[in-house]
Amino acid sequence: MLWKHYHTPSTVQEALELLRSYQGRARVVAGGTDLLLDIRFGNVQAPEALIDITRIDKLHQLEADETVLYVGAGVTHAQIARSELVRSRAACLAEGCGVVGGPQVRNVATLGGNVAHALPAADGTTALTALDAEAEVVLDGERQWLPLRELYQGPGQSLLDHGRDLLLRFRVPLCGANEGSAFSRIMRPQGVALPILGGAAWVRLDESGAHYQDVRVCIGPVAKTPTRATAVEEVLRGQLVDDSALERAVSVALETLHPRTSKYRATKAYRREMIAVILRRILPRAVQRARSSAAVPQVRA
Amino acid sequence: MSKLQLTVNGKSYEVDVPESRMLAEVLRQDLGLTGTKIGCEEAECGLCTVLVNGTPVTSCVYPAFRAQGAEIVTIEGLSEPAPAAEADPMTELKLHPLQKAFIEHGAVQCGFCTPGVIMTAKALLDEDPNPDEDAIKAALKDTLCRCTGYNSIINAVKSAASELRGEGPIPWGGVDAQLPPLKVVGHSVPPQEVVDKVTGHAKYADDYVFEGMLFGRTLRAAYPHARIKRIDTSKANALPGVHAVLTHEDIPGDNIHGLIYDDWPVLAAEKVRYMGDPVAIVAADTEEIAAEALGLIEVDYEPLPVVSGPLQAAQPDAPIVHEEWKGGNLLKHIKVRHGDIERGFAEADVIVEREYHTPTTDHAFMEPECSLAVPAGYDAEHPKLTVYVGSQIPYEDRRQIARALALPEDQVRVRGTLIGGGFGGKEDIAGQIHAALLAQATGRPVKMRYTRQESLLFHPKRHATVIRVKAGATRDGQLTAVQAELYGDGGAYASLSDKVMTRATTHATGPYAVPNAKVDCYVMYTNNPPSGAFRGFGVTQSAFAVEQTMDILAQELGIDPVDFRRDNALRVGATTVTGQVLRESVGLLETIKRVARDMNRGDPESFLWGWREGNKAYGWGFACAYKNTGLGGGAPDRATAEVEVFPNSTAEVRISSADMGQGLSVVLAQVAAEELGLPPERVHVLLSDTDLTPDGGPTTASRQTYMSGNAARYAADAVRQALATVAAEHLGVAPDALVFAEGQVRANGSAVPLGQVVEWMRAQGQDAKVRYTYDAPKTQPLGTGGDMHFAFSFATQAAFVEVDLETGEVRVLRIIAASDVGRAINPKMLEGQVEGGIVMGMGNCLTEEFIMEEGVPWSTFLARYRVPHITQTPKITSHIVESPTAEGPFGAKGVGELTSINPSPAIANAVYHATGVRVYRIPIDQDALLRAIKGGKKEVHATWHDVK
């Protein structure tokens, strides 16, 4: 019924070898807050072995150089939400990870698991998408960097074969001068605690702080995989930062994003309303952070 | 099996266990550390929280082998054995400041959540010595408590933090009860079990283990309605490790049980009538083997058309749920007739009529059901078949077990364990009979622990209702008539439907003097889970309807809703719609006054019921409620208690009544202590044991403080009189001249210990022991007029809400409550009942609905059935009104259900005042509410189950 073996390798190499030796009959587990419940309740058949990656030091590292943040796949949401560095220079990621579950879940659940589980609107995923993150993976034995979106094949369907492949870490550009980001989500107090709608925005303003130079927005779920709201980004680029730009962004979002009704979660009509609400919440906050980016603390090595 | 090495609470352990073990299982089963509780196994409830290397995690989804070599701290590790000087007087332990604070602030009721809550709070304080309220709420966001309503928990955490910082603990705030306390009654004495509950030593049914114990599991129906053609258990029987597989054919006695109606098969025979119906039961060496065996049982069904709701059930062509029942799908038609309804409406200047819907809801007590049966003669402690269970009605359990097993009742013993919350949901039989059958069949003890998911699937729920109310009043605001029609979803079996819906019916016109009334209630059998008792007992539903109707009517009349209620409120001398003249103890007007005063209505000119500020709308809502104490309706209501005093000047009260966290044990201790002149800590209370305690009757209908309280009081009084007679002889004074105080009997300046008098009595061949049966004042059946109930409690509440105009989200910011409870016997316990009831009522309005799809439950995970979290808890101001009832113990009447009734209508009224949109169906759906606000609509008739 349940797994027979539980392995806690301490290196990536060892984990890959274990996976190989089970020939698909083993499965990677990180925090287990998705996987173990899926196994317990019969949504996923129990593998013969679980390969626990939580003792692989390398996968737990949260480090940065001047411009790039590396988040190990095994870093927990709690670590991310707490990190001074992430809070100041990848703020939407800290915000997204900071609302996953409750403290006990965040203490074990990982960003890697959030992405590998492949739901289109998981909170970590939404933030990473807006930050244009890339993922380092071992795919069919080959170590490589992929844009995040390539990992998603459909709701709950990851490019990764969880019995063979490993997600190692994420590479996230840090916000520099005139850059900022923000995340927000809408929940309901009944039923499953998945966001009705979540969104993250990243902006780069010009020197004066008056214009949007570049923008990235991810709002979901509006598709089977996490998607950037490119039309919204387009309409904001080069525009003066003001209410009318924001409202233009909202109307473009409403024209181009097509959320669906999901049972016991939200109607399409409500989700459309929330697209506007979320944009009006995250864009101004991202702008505000971009303008105060001088205050971002020094990167600690 | 592999070696696992752990350090738990500073002690090193090495165990040999399967690699699939979760940490919670290792702690509870392999190490016997049962302080860590299991409430869901979904990482939802937080009750299993322990610290792994200092970090709080939910041990139910934490693989044990991940913790190889780790340092673990569980609740048992927080207190330490202490030198006598520092030890808590009630134990030998030095308690952690959190443990002390939880006791001091009344943050412990059933105690089932307490270990998890304390461990989560401990992790917070380790990191942040001075957390503010938001930080406490953030830390405890996913650690649930179903009893307290969380305010006491917040206060306790603040207090412990203060003590740990060296600033000393913060004392409990107290309540504003008015009656001067007596020697013991009126004081906040801590309950006898509370130290065990905060240290993790308290034992609930699943914490008991016996040598050679097997594990039972139940095969449930595969369809909500189907004929059973064939059951084949042979493969399951052949599975190694399986000791018994039983079906309806293996029941020695009657294959039937039920609380009032015998309509519920112990194991389904011809038909299954809902998805929770048990078809077969298995006992095996482990839970895993038992579960595997269930998968090997073959059942052939012929699916039948499903009755999915009460309105459908009432259609002439509806499929029939119980072919043998004379009334078709109509379980009961309940009627109230009062005055002349036609004339009443003819006299009205304004008439309003509306329809409301309330959902099926689940008790979600934090402890899922568990029964453990030990066969007769298994060991010296169990000469007879013994069932350990946390039950609200031990004697009813015994009757039903004996009947199914064809045993005389006295050959069965039900031993009540602590109960991790009940709220009405532990009155029906759960696994008691099944465990007993399996124990008898295997000759071994059998534990049947339900998972949360099985608990949700199986146990009786709150009735979903459709309620139409029509009410009329004159221009000057006098109610002239109220007419109501209720349809109740009784589910597949009767359970307590009859009584619950009778209460919904008799209370459907609200706590008002209504001269003309006509109420019809139709309780229908359906293929949904049975509906039964749930705190509020039907009144929760009808109050939602009538209290909104009263607001609507007041508005149509142009009268302030508070004034309108005040003018029509029941008062002494008024007649209820069942024809009962209220002669005393009607504190409703006082509760209205207190709440209205707190709403800042001192200046009526500036008071606003609702307003908008930016993207937020704010509103106040008002609601009154009343609730009977005791069974009433002509049912004989009695409770028997035994009180014994011992030579060491202690006493014991024995009664079978249940303490599910509401604090009955301490109430009984206080009542007896008051009578005997003993300090309350010298009175032990033994509950819920059919061999050792006399029958206290069911713990339902808010009756125990009154009924068991009176039985204990009169028994104690009789013992005192017997002791007085003996003491008077020995001391040479008249019995009247004796004073019983502080454990002594005093006369003329001299004093002897109470125990000395017991010795004298024993020397005369008499025990200082009396059994007293208290019979409640006689009541009348519905329809015959006169006193249908011997007492009512009254409550008024105002809710203050914030509605986010961008998202439709509703937050309750504040509840002001005033509750007339007759007398506050234990103010701290009372506050807990009030606050816990309010937050449960808020859940009923905002978060909870048990969803079924054509009889198939969707809400079978705690993740799909959300109860209020600490982050949703409002600020609560609670006033206690004491309008004593002459017959009640020291004036007390029931409180357990009362305060859970008002919140739903009060919140709905507040949402109306904030937004101008009236919500006719709960739980309030932000999606539909927002669309109504945006679309300029005035009404919402949909809820989230309509989002498809």
Ligand SMILES: Cc1cc2nc3c(=O)[nH]c(=O)nc-3n(C[C@H](O)[C@H](O)[C@H](O)COP(=O)(O)OP(=O)(O)OC[C@H]3O[C@@H](n4cnc5c(N)ncnc54)[C@H](O)[C@@H]3O)c2cc1C
């Ligand atoms: C009570 C509760 C509340 C929750 N609330 C939220 C919420 O608000 N928002 C939200 O987004 N999610 C939520 N979740 C879901 C879950 O916690 C997150 O998705 C979490 O990030 C999953 O991480 P994990 O480490 O636990 O993953 P696991 O369960 O360990 O793994 C998930 C999947 O990823 C695979 N996997 C994990 N790590 C790797 C790796 N390094 N390489 C390859 N494959 C890997 C596993 O094989 C599995 O298929 C909640 C869960 C619970 C139980």
Ligand code: FES
């Ligand atoms: S969270 Fe572990 S039992 Fe509920």
Ligand code: FES
């Ligand atoms: S005391 Fe918290 S669940 Fe009962």
